[in-house]
Amino acid sequence: MLLYKNQYKYKKNLVNLMYIIKTIQIYTIHVKVLSLSLLWMNRNLRTDTIILRSRRIGELHKGLSCLTRDAGVLEVMAYGAGKGKSKLSGMIDPFSLLYFYLYFDPVKDNYKVTDIEQLNVFPEIRASLDKFYTASFWAELILRTFSGGGESEQIYPLLADSLKILNYSAEKDHILILLQFIWRYLGIAGFTPDIENCGRCGCSLSRIPSLWYSEAENYFLCNDCGAGNFFITISPGGVRYLKHTASLDISGSMKIGLDKRSAESLRRVLLAMIQGIVEYPLNTLKKGLLYNM
């Protein structure tokens, strides 16, 4: 009876042991599959992309600077895209909105395009000089001031929406989409000055007839603090417009009008703010083209 009991116990332990070994084996296989799929996922990236800059590399290839929704700004190789016959060649012009299939080559240490779906090429931006300069300015600004990080979740939709609006907008609205892009970009970068109170004395700016902007301090100033100091003057209508449209999405903001004088003074101030956050002047601003749209 005792022997039987021990035999039973021995068999039970053996079954338990085999069960444990089996579980470990299954677990090991799962870990292997998981690490292989992680490796695959890390090397293969599929993401919405906007081309910021395209340059020829040798006779056959193109190097692309892109803003991606999922990985910020990336440098990507489009092999063979310099050949006229290539499927890629007509799709990778600046400002095109694409869905990219990318592969990271660990030997060459770069991403290459393996496939593309075209979402929007914005033909109207290419057909108008003002629209083209505006989009070129946005692209240069992003390339110069933004390299990646969590902000790509905000910068990507801002640029994609702004390009769509710019593409379809009437000539008189170019300046509004330019202002909206800059003000929102500065907000994401954490560079917007206080628009409620004077940056020096703290008084409320809401009912003051003339306002000033100090580039050195990045402050809006009341008349007492700002007048006669070579600061840029800004129309109170422009400040009211910024306050009012801040709570709207960018398409909603396009329904709010702004008089020409306020729009122009706001453009001078916002472009000065942009120059304040870049180390040396942007090429797209040097020619003064954006000041005369």
Ligand SMILES: [Zn+2]
């Ligand atoms: Zn003041």
